[in-house]
Amino acid sequence: MQSPKLGATLLSNGTQFGVWSEHAAAIDLCLFAPDGATEIVRLPMERGLDNVFRAFAEGLGEGALYGFRASGSYAPDHGLWFDESKLLVDPYAKELDRPFVYSPRLSAFGDDTADIVPKARVVGQTLVSVEPPRFRPGGFVYEVAVKPFTILNEDVPSAQRGTVAGLADPSVIAHFKRLGVDAVELMPITAWIDERHLPPLGLSNGWGYNPIAFMALDPRLCPGGLAELRETVASLHAEGIGVILDLVFNHSGESDRYGATLSMRGLDNLGYYRHLAGERGILVNDTGCGNTLSLDHPIAGGLVVDTLAHFVSEAGIDGFRFDLAPVLGREETGFNPNAALFHAIRSHPLLTDRVMIAEPWDIGPGGYQLGNFPDDYLEWNDRARDDMRRFWRGDGHMVGALATVLAGSSPTFGRYGGKRTRSVNFLAAHDGFTLFDLVSHQGKHNEANGEENRDGHNENHSWNNGVEGLTEDVAINAARRRDVKALLATLFAARGTVMLTMGDEGGRSQQGNNNAYCQDNAITWLDWEALDEELVLYSRFLAGLRKRFDVFARADFFTGADGDIAWLSPTGAPMTVGEWEAEDQGQLAMVVRTRDVLKGAATQLAVLFNRGAGPVSFRLPGLLWRELEGGQSGSTFTVPARSVLFAVEEPQ
The missing domain is CATH 2.60.40.1180 (Golgi alpha-mannosidase II)
Structure with missing residues (x-):
């Protein structure tokens, strides 16, 4: 999968633009004034034999703002959504002039959206010296939601709190170093939009798993653009800490047929998105988010490869975590571990040594693929998560399952002849209970999400130690701390890669909310002053053990035959x-x-x-x-x- 030259390419005498569409009748390039509101000119783009529409804007330099308008048939029942009133964001946009803001107008045919849609910015290319990844399998990954992590940290300058730049503050790096973190995994920092049901509830998406532009960093998290990310990565690398980006390629924020027309839908809905066989008007929803990217299409798959290479070449990123990753290998006949996209990623010279981590499930047919990814992919291991939880909850017949987790989950990763574990072991992640809530709540408490507690997982293998929710009872809180320490010790004693989500080292609570994506507030923001120092020190002790004794981070399976x-x-x-x-x-x-x-x-x-x-x-x-x-x-x-x-x- 090798895409033609797409996006905006800055040249010495102007800017060359390219955008792909097989089904559009025509596409115009729209150039805007620096205010992002005034459209200066529309230039018709010339269609090539490769279905790439091209235009050259002579004298147009860095910082110029642009978008596209595509015309053709508007026939949603046939998968065609062309509406030239809709300003469309370049799928290859590298910077945006503003965040996305949801409006019903984005879905209304004939309603011009130029005043509310972000404009892409022409930027030059700044290449970094690409070095081997700072992180290797078997290390300690620390999952971070950028804004919630530093927004309440008073040691970080106020202008940098809640931003990518804040992660490079000396106080934050000191925390990473104190814990023994090998790599930080940043939850999505690329541009996203709120789901349409959130604004009427007075809520907003605080996690970013609803992207529109895969390369463009969200201005709310990274106001300094790619330079800000590049500088933060360099600061973390200088301290020996790798950076992994959590990317969402399984769907886009354009959602289902009632969603917004912002980019790929308006350019070529049939090319970018998967549809039911024989039903071009019905979007496949393997993600539960309304649509599914058709990554076996060379253009959509090429966008993935180009996005990964972009973040390596221009920011030095060490690796990637793929949300709902079966989409990477999903073809018309189902998941294929030998899919062309897997090969295209690994054959790219910038990606051959990058760390790749799969979340190996989605809700589509055959969507649970734990253990089935290519043997150079690490995989989030929810079976290990549940078995560790169930052992400490007191479920019966769990000691064998515990031993399997500790030994690297060979039944999962060795069943096709594999000789080493690829397990990412974790007890809690952004999605679900925090570790402290796991031992403090028998059930979920998502009432603040406005869905009458119907959302989120119902089976969390949790327990509350006698009282539901937060309490002032000294004995119960001591029991909860004890259980958290036992769970942490089990996690860090397991062979494979370890992942801890932010704040779990210090007893962070989300008040029992196990689906807090829409709580961009104190429910998800890390209260640094409230971190339990005893738990923080114990987490540090455990991470130190893994560095002192090499047995845990090794990948080969135990045999037992030679006394290992x-x-x-x-x-x-x-x-x-x-x-x-x-x-x-x-x-x-x-x-x-x-x-x-x-x-x-x-x-x-x-x-x-x-x-x-x-x-x-x-x-x-x-x-x-x-x-x-x-x-x-x-x-x-x-x-x-x-x-x-x-x-x-x-x-x-």
């Missing part, structure tokens, strides 16, 4: 079949062979799990072990109720 791992009961004996199958088995010891980077020597590390209501004594093989966070030593250790203990074998 042993599963023991509290008695110190290997787990029996009966113990593995016991419904109420809540104790397990994992003993692994590893290298202690601090001491430069091989050793063994024991991780002892006790989900019981009281302390349990564990015996370890050998004579001398030392607890890594506590004063116990010897061969017998008392593990407190509902906790995890780490011990290292000492040389004799």
Whole structure:
């Protein structure tokens, strides 16, 4: 998939424009004054044999504002949405002069929208020196929603709070370094629009998973444009921290047939979007967002490849996380792990070594594809998430599932002959409960979203420790902190890549809201002053363990045959079949062979799990072990109720 030269290309004597459409009768280039309101001129574009419409604007330089108008048949029942009254944003736009704002006018045929649609800005190309990714599989990823992360941080200059630039503030970088973060994963920062049901409710999309222009950074988050992102990435790289962008290619904010005409719909709805076979007027909705991009089309797929290469070449991005990623491999016959788009991405010279992370599910037919992506893609592992949650909730018959997660989920990632884990292990993410809410709420509480609590997942494998929601009860809060620490310890002890979402290191709550995308307010904003310092320090301790002992970040599966791992009961004996199958088995010891980077020597590390209501004594093989966070030593250790203990074998 190699696209022709599209978008605005700045030349020495003017700007060359190119936009693709197979079905448009004509396309005009519209140039605007610097105020973004006054249309200066319309230039008819010439159609090429490749269905690319081109125009050259002599003398037009950097900073010029433009858009397109496409004409042709308006027949939505046949998939045609041409309406020359609609100003259209270039799919290859790299900067916009303003954010998108939803209006019903965007959907109304014949209603001119030039006054409300953002204009693309002509920008030059600034290439960075592309270096190998700072992040490698097995590291620690920290998921960040840009605005909520710094908007309340008083150490960040007020002008930078809530922006990409704020992530480069020394106080923020110090927090990343303190935690031992290897890469920050930025939730969408490209231009998006509110879903049409939100403005009447007085709500707005605060997460950005409703994009219009895939390359253009949203002016609300990145007012300095690509230069701001480039400088922030450079600052993080200087501290050894990688940057991963969370990108949405599965759908666009143009939504269903009642949605807005803003860009791809008005240029060529049939080319960019997938439709039911034989029903050109019915959009496929594999995303639950109203439409689905047809990424097996060379133009739409080429836009994806070009977008990724753009962020690498002009900002030095280390990798990408793909929202609802089965769309990357979805063809007319279903998901194909050998799809042309996967090959096109990896064969691009700028992308061959980038870290790729898939969210391996959507709601379309065959949409659950965990473990089925190409073997160089990491995958969000929701089975591991649920199994860790269910073990600590107290569900029966979970000790075997826990061991599977700790060992890298080989049944998932090894079933086609794979020899290494590709698991991204996580307990909570932007979508769902925060980690603290997981142990504080039996059910979701999404009333603030205006949908009578119908939205969001119903099965969260959560528990509340006796009281629903926030409480002043000291004992209950202590129990919740204990459970959060046990969950964190389990996460960081699992082989594979670790992901923690912002604030979970310090007990952040969203008041039980597990679908807070529309809460651009204190529900999602991180209250830095309220972070639980005990939990922050424990998270730091756990991240330090992964750096000190190489066993967790390694990708190859344990075999057990050569002593690389042993599963023991509290008695110190290997787990029996009966113990593995016991419904109420809540104790397990994992003993692994590893290298202690601090001491430069091989050793063994024991991780002892006790989900019981009281302390349990564990015996370890050998004579001398030392607890890594506590004063116990010897061969017998008392593990407190509902906790995890780490011990290292000492040389004799």
